[in-house]
Amino acid sequence: MEDLTSSSAKDVKTQRTQRNHKRIFALFALFALFALNAVSAEAAALDKLKAFVEGTKSGKADFIQTVVSKSGRKPQNAAGSMMFSRPGKFRWTYDTPYYQLIVGDGERLWVYDRDLNQVSTKKLSAALAGSPAALLAGDNALEKNFDLKEGSTVDGIEWVDAQPKNQDAGFQFLRIGFAGDTLRTMELTDSFGQVTTIAFEKFERNPQLPAILFRFTPPKGADILGE
Numbered sequence: 001m002e003d004l005t006s007s008s009a010k011d012v013k014t015q016r017t018q019r020n021h022k023r024i025f026a027l028f029a030l031f032a033l034f035a036l037n038a039v040s041a042e043a044a045a046l047d048k049l050k051a052f053v054e055g056t057k058s059g060k061a062d063f064i065q066t067v068v069s070k071s072g073r074k075p076q077n078a079a080g081s082m083m084f085s086r087p088g089k090f091r092w093t094y095d096t097p098y099y100q101l102i103v104g105d106g107e108r109l110w111v112y113d114r115d116l117n118q119v120s121t122k123k124l125s126a127a128l129a130g131s132p133a134a135l136l137a138g139d140n141a142l143e144k145n146f147d148l149k150e151g152s153t154v155d156g157i158e159w160v161d162a163q164p165k166n167q168d169a170g171f172q173f174l175r176i177g178f179a180g181d182t183l184r185t186m187e188l189t190d191s192f193g194q195v196t197t198i199a200f201e202k203f204e205r206n207p208q209l210p211a212i213l214f215r216f217t218p219p220k221g222a223d224i225l226g227e
Contacts, residue, residue: 044150045153045159045160046149048158048181049148049160051181052181052183055205058083058084058206058207059206060081060082060083061081062080062081062200063198063199064079065077065080065196065198066197067195067197070192070194077096077097078094078096078097079094080094080096081095083209083213087106088124089104089106090102090103091103091104098113099113099114100112100113101114103214103216104214105215108123109123112216117219117223118222119223119224120225121226146162146164146174147165148160151175157177157179157184157185158179160175160178171188171189171190172191173189174188175188184200185197186198
């Protein structure tokens with residue numbers, strides 16, 4: 001009979017791996033917006049998206065993330081901070097419900113789970129393949145890969161609705177919300193009807209961010225998985 005302690009540990013790793021995949025997917029969707037260059041648009045919220053993408057070379061913010069399943073089960077909540085530097089570099093830190101660090105150094109993606117003392121890594125290009133973040137390749141990529149339209153305005157938030165043209169994208173649509181000229185929130189609905197909402201606080205555009213923030217060295221003794 002399998003040792004119950006061992007089985008429990010495996011269950012924890014499996015659950016965390018599933019949550020990690022969801023977090024990384026949502027992160028890539030967001031990072032795609034930061035990394036792209038130009039978006040042609042006519043309406044107000046679309047113009048704000050264009051101005052934000054063109055004028056934001058780096059940024060940092062605190063965030064609160066909520067994941068709601070289609071079944072209406074109790075939402076999964078997480079919180080932390082993020083920062084990015086275009087092109088290709090980002091640092092996403094989850095402080096609750098447990099510590100996790102996701103770093104893109106321009107060449108590789110690193111995911112560190114401190115409680116499990118485990119690091120997952122792969123080439124950044126391979127990690128982005130098939131995800132919304134694959135759109136970071138060039139000019140007008142967002143418009144080429146998404147059908148964009150002006151969304152509604154609710155409680156002072158102006159929304160841009162983005163639906164992927166590729167039916168194999170793995171998600172149904174993306175919504176980007178602005179309050180004034182500030183990116184305030186993002187909503188991602190996946191193919192299973194699960195909605196991930198990321199609300200940003202204290203967003204700062206174009207701060208000076210030391211290059212060392214986007215480097216990662218696996219801790220001594222950590223299990224390293226991946227390429």
